[in-house]
Amino acid sequence: MFKVTAAGKPVDDTRFLVDPHWWLFCFLIVTLSFLLLALEPLPRLFIGDSESYLFTAVSGWIPPDRSFLYGYLIRWSSLWTGSLTSLLILQAFLGAITAILVALICRWIFGLASGLSYFFGVLCLLDPLELVWHRYVMTETVSLFVYAFVLLFSFSYLKQKRLWQLAVVQILSVVLISFRMSYLLVVQMSTLLLPLIAFLPEIRTAFWQHSSIFLKTSGLRSVGLQLAFSILLMFALHQGYRKLNGRLAGREPGLLHNSGFSILTTWGPVLKPTDSPDGRLSELIAKGNEFRLNDLSSRDSQLYSPGGLVDRWRKIESNTAVSNQVAKQTALNAVLRRPQDIVTLGAKTFLHYWNFKHIRRQAKIELGKVGNNWPKKENWNIAARFHLQPPSARENKTSTLSQRHFLGSRPYYYVVLLSPFVCVALIFFMHEGFVFLLFLHSCVLLGTVTILSKEVSVRYLQPMSLLTILIFAALLKTMIDRRGRHRLPSTYSGSNALDVRAARWKDVKPTIDGLQAPTSSSANTEKLNAE
Numbered sequence: 001m002f003k004v005t006a007a008g009k010p011v012d013d014t015r016f017l018v019d020p021h022w023w024l025f026c027f028l029i030v031t032l033s034f035l036l037l038a039l040e041p042l043p044r045l046f047i048g049d050s051e052s053y054l055f056t057a058v059s060g061w062i063p064p065d066r067s068f069l070y071g072y073l074i075r076w077s078s079l080w081t082g083s084l085t086s087l088l089i090l091q092a093f094l095g096a097i098t099a100i101l102v103a104l105i106c107r108w109i110f111g112l113a114s115g116l117s118y119f120f121g122v123l124c125l126l127d128p129l130e131l132v133w134h135r136y137v138m139t140e141t142v143s144l145f146v147y148a149f150v151l152l153f154s155f156s157y158l159k160q161k162r163l164w165q166l167a168v169v170q171i172l173s174v175v176l177i178s179f180r181m182s183y184l185l186v187v188q189m190s191t192l193l194l195p196l197i198a199f200l201p202e203i204r205t206a207f208w209q210h211s212s213i214f215l216k217t218s219g220l221r222s223v224g225l226q227l228a229f230s231i232l233l234m235f236a237l238h239q240g241y242r243k244l245n246g247r248l249a250g251r252e253p254g255l256l257h258n259s260g261f262s263i264l265t266t267w268g269p270v271l272k273p274t275d276s277p278d279g280r281l282s283e284l285i286a287k288g289n290e291f292r293l294n295d296l297s298s299r300d301s302q303l304y305s306p307g308g309l310v311d312r313w314r315k316i317e318s319n320t321a322v323s324n325q326v327a328k329q330t331a332l333n334a335v336l337r338r339p340q341d342i343v344t345l346g347a348k349t350f351l352h353y354w355n356f357k358h359i360r361r362q363a364k365i366e367l368g369k370v371g372n373n374w375p376k377k378e379n380w381n382i383a384a385r386f387h388l389q390p391p392s393a394r395e396n397k398t399s400t401l402s403q404r405h406f407l408g409s410r411p412y413y414y415v416v417l418l419s420p421f422v423c424v425a426l427i428f429f430m431h432e433g434f435v436f437l438l439f440l441h442s443c444v445l446l447g448t449v450t451i452l453s454k455e456v457s458v459r460y461l462q463p464m465s466l467l468t469i470l471i472f473a474a475l476l477k478t479m480i481d482r483r484g485r486h487r488l489p490s491t492y493s494g495s496n497a498l499d500v501r502a503a504r505w506k507d508v509k510p511t512i513d514g515l516q517a518p519t520s521s522s523a524n525t526e527k528l529n530a531e
Contacts, residue, residue, distance in 0.1 A: 025100075025103065025118045025121065026100050029096045029099050029100055029103075029122070029125055032096075032125060033096035033099075033125060033134075034092055034093075036131070036134075036402070037092040037134070037135075039401055040400045040401060041085065043084040043087070043088055043135065043136070043388070044137070044367075044368060045368060046136060046137075047368075049066070049139075050136070050137040050138060052066055052071070053066075053070050053137055054071070054382045054385075054386070055071070056068060056071025056072065056074070057072070057074035057075040057079055058075075058079070058382055058385055060075075062245065062248045064258040064320075065256055065257075065258040065259070065261075065262060066181070066256070067177060067179055067180055067256075068178070068245065069179050070139040070142060070143075070179050073090075074137070077090055078386060082385065082386060082387055083386060083387055084137060084386050084388070087137065088134070091141040092134050094141055094142060094145040095125065095130065095145070097145060097148075098124060098125075098141075098145045098148045098466075099121045099122065099125035101151075102120055102121050102124040102148065102466070102470065102473075103118055103120060103121030104117075105151065105152055105470060105473075109152075109155040109156075109159075109434055110434070110470075110473055110474055111477060112473060112477050112480075117473075120470075120472075123469055124466065124469050126405075128402075128406045128408075128409035128412060129413075129416065129461055129465040131406075132367070132405065132406040133459075135402060139179050139180050142179055143180035143463075146176045146179060147176055147183065147466065148466065150169060150173055151437075151441075151466075151470070153165055153168045153169045153172065154169050154190065154437060155434050155437065157169060157194065157198060158194075158197060158433035158434055158437065159433075161198050161199070161226070163226065163229060166194070166226060166229060167229075169190070169194070170233045170237055173187040173234070174234075174241055177241070177255070178241060181255065181256055182448055182452075182460070182463075183463070185444050185448055186441055186445060186448070188234070189444050190437075190441070191230050191234040192227070192230075192231070193440055194230065194437070195227040195230050196223065196227065197436045197440070198226070199223040199226070200436075202220075202222060202223060203223060238255070239253075242254055242255055245257075251321070257320070257321075258320075258324055259324070259328065260323075260324040260327035260328030260329075261303060261310045261313075261323075261324055263328060263331040263452070264310070264327040264328070264330055264331045265299050265300075265302040265309055266331075266453065266454045267331050267334055267335070267345060268294075268302050269295065269299070270344075270345055271285050271293070271330065271331075271334055272285065273285045275330045275334045276329075276330040276333070277326065277329055277333070278317070278326045281313055281316075281317075281327070284309070284312055285330075288309075291307055291308060291309065291312070293309055296348060296352070299454035299455065300454045300455050302454075303454065310327075342451060343451065345451070346450040347450070349449075349450045349453060349455075350417075350446075350450045352456045353413070353414075353417055353456050354414075355456075356410070359410065359413065359456065359458065360407070360410065362455075362458060363407055363410075363458045364407070366457065366458060367399070367403050367406065367407070369396065369399070413458055413461060415468060416461045419442055419471050420442040420446050423435070423438055423471050424439065426438075426471065426474060426475055427439060429478045430474065430477075430478045432474075435474060438471055438474065441467055442467045442468075442471065445464045445467065449461060449464070
């Protein structure tokens with residue numbers, strides 16, 4: 001595959017694969033994951049997401065507001081067994097593979113030592129924002145597994161800049177959104193910026209006035225080729241997904257058929273009557289005070305509840321395709337005309353995460369500990385197909401080990417929430433492509449959970465939690481490298497210490513502007529004295 005530097009020495013990929021400690025680590029991670037499953041072998045539900053996926057598994061129905069592939073995964077893994085245990089086994093295995101991929105990234109991409117890489121892999125498996133979802137009929141575990149592969153091949157592309165790696169990233173990305181559409185913005189931004197990050201040295205060379213015309217043209221040609229390839233491939237794959245989703249749903253092509261309703265209610269508090277191209281919706285928005293349209297906390301009910309904005313609008317315009325398109329255009333008009341209002345709304349959502357009482361209650365709701373969390377009576381046949389039984393009153397009052405781990409890790413929620421800001425600081429100390437990519441993904445996901453979300457949700461932080469582990473792994477690598485560069489053996493002093501530093505400087509090859517490091521002893525000594 002590829003080679004990186006670990007602990008200051010080149011690591012051969014073949015030697016790494018035959019390392020018995022690596023395979024022992026993989027075995028222990030998988031074993032630990034299945035031991036945890038043995039402690040909690042029962043499937044958990046979060047209605048209505050789980051109910052939607054189960055209904056897709058049984059009937060083939062395509063949800064208009066969710067990705068459909070997870071429902072088919074349940075069909076392929078559990079419908080023939082009549083039990084969701086097989087799904088939990090699969091998710092436990094995929095969760096272990098995700099942790100192994102994290103260790104792989106830390107070892108091969110970041111260049112961390114083996115022991116530290118294994119440590120971060122174990123942290124990933126035991127991450128409270130990830131572990132609990134291994135037991136739920138929810139798409140979190142499977143989508144995170146795919147996302148980890150997207151990150152691995154993205155980092156690999158940054159090192160080698162191969163077109164086939166870029167193609168794999170795009171193929172995995174369309175699989176990712178087919179499991180969870182909330183990754184869409186990350187996929188789109190990476191399509192544009194991943195090639196630019198990879199070719200950042202060439203771009204700088206092209207705009208450096210002392211560069212030759214050959215270097216400028218060759219660098220820009222390479223960037224343009226790979227950027228065009230990335231955009232065209234994404235467009236082709238997404239168009240294919242749109243057509244497939246429309247064909248399965250028996251409707252027009254589309255990523256989601258109710259996305260307009262969702263984004264309309266997400267930005268509902270800042271809508272104005274003039275935003276809508278349809279006078280009927282304009283009139284409805286003007287009467288928003290009658291149904292709390294301006295209330296930040298009512299956005300979810302505006303989408304799903306009777307008497308909400310979407311319910312009222314669909315009664316006015318009964319054609320779903322038309323009403324959804326008008327809703328989408330209204331929301332887009334709002335963001336184009338008043339982007340500052342959308343950003344302010346996202347900032348308010350971010351600040352709402354710091355309402356500790358609300359966050360604790362929201363976490364319990366997502367675990368099914370508050371309210372009715374079981375299929376409705378008319379849909380009981382769905383649960384019966386998988387031999388599910390409603391939880392007892394005692395089970396509703398008690399929490400499993402992973403649920404207690406999830407609820408008891410509230411301080412960690414805020415570490416994850418603030419991780420993009422940590423990544424900003426990391427950029428100043430580590431000028432590596434993977435740091436810029438981590439920063440891009442963490443910022444886009446933060447925008448997704450604030451600007452593009454109708455409510456605060458601990459569950460929405462799960463992808464950011466994976467990035468948080470990688471960010472702190474990269475931070476640790478930076479600290480180790482800086483400490484290694486500044487620490488001198490105690491046996492050296494005076495001119496000997498200067499010679500040691502000069503020898504170390506000789507091995508450094510600056511990458512900025514393509515300059516070659518000086519190799520003469522006098523040049524090295526002059527640089528060190530200048531420092």
